[in-house]
Amino acid sequence: xxxxxxxxxxxxxxxxxxxxxxxxxxxxxxxxxxxxxxxxxxxxxxxxxxxxxxxxxxxxxxxxxxxxxxxxxxxxxxxxxxxxxxxxxxxxxxxxxxxxxxxxxxxxxxxxx
Amino acid sequence: xxxxxxxxxxxxxxxxxxxxxxxxxxxxxxxxxxxxxxxxxxxxxxxxxxxxxxxxxxxxxxxxxxxxxxxxxxxxxxxxxxxxxxxxxxxxxxxxxxxxxxxxxxxxxxxx
Numbered sequence: 001x002x003x004x005x006x007x008x009x010x011x012x013x014x015x016x017x018x019x020x021x022x023x024x025x026x027x028x029x030x031x032x033x034x035x036x037x038x039x040x041x042x043x044x045x046x047x048x049x050x051x052x053x054x055x056x057x058x059x060x061x062x063x064x065x066x067x068x069x070x071x072x073x074x075x076x077x078x079x080x081x082x083x084x085x086x087x088x089x090x091x092x093x094x095x096x097x098x099x100x101x102x103x104x105x106x107x108x109x110x111x112x113x
Numbered sequence: 114x115x116x117x118x119x120x121x122x123x124x125x126x127x128x129x130x131x132x133x134x135x136x137x138x139x140x141x142x143x144x145x146x147x148x149x150x151x152x153x154x155x156x157x158x159x160x161x162x163x164x165x166x167x168x169x170x171x172x173x174x175x176x177x178x179x180x181x182x183x184x185x186x187x188x189x190x191x192x193x194x195x196x197x198x199x200x201x202x203x204x205x206x207x208x209x210x211x212x213x214x215x216x217x218x219x220x221x222x223x224x225x
Contacts, residue, residue, distance in 0.1 A: 001160075031211065033212075033213070037156075041217075042204060042215045042216065042217045042218050043158075043204070043215045044215075045212055045213070045214070048211065048212070058212075090156055092158065094158075094213070096213075099146055099165075099208065100146055100163045100165060101160075101163070102148065102160070102208065102213050103160060104150075104157065104158035104160075106155075106156070106157050107156045107157065107158075109156065
């Protein structure tokens with residue numbers, strides 16, 4: 001199984017600022033994803049991070065708000081831009097190399113004040 | 114479109130007893146996979162078990178088994194011999210072509 005790390009593990013940010021979350025996988029993987037989990041809610045897919053090309057965003061999520069990079073097969077970043085209190089959530093990186101496996105990082109707990 | 118439904122917001126079970134967490138799904142895909150994850154209060158998502166749509170036998174992983182009824186589109190998780198450490202949120206998820214879609218989750222509380 002892939003081991004996924006995320007940085008930072010948590011942060012408190014002021015509204016209007018941006019935060020970049022890093023995700024590192026210990027092996028090359030085909031697919032990387034970013035999810036959001038709002039307080040008391042389930043996980044919602046933000047986007048699929050594509051290596052060497054623009055991410056594929058889900059309905060309701062846009063590149064200007066959540067720019068994503070994936071420069072290689074083991075690393076991706078998610079930026080939460082121009083933050084508001086509604087962006088307070090856990091952001092989780094996920095990776096998959098085979099259809100029957102999908103693993104998650106420990107998450108980044110973001111609070112926007 | 115894929116949809117996962119978990120109708121039990123919360124479940125209670127006594128230690129050492131078995132518990133079943135319900136999950137139904139809807140998809141037009143012929144090939145898909147069903148996953149269960151455990152999320153303790155620490156927030157990490159722990160992969161528990163996987164069932165492929167073409168798998169003929171129900172998946173098992175230690176104390177976890179998946180009761181897969183394809184015609185009913187259900188994929189219930191059975192936890193045998195519950196332990197106090199099993200108290201957590203449990204999410205059912207389905208993956209079709211590429212995306213993993215989650216249900217709303219069931220909070221399991223195991224009492225001594």
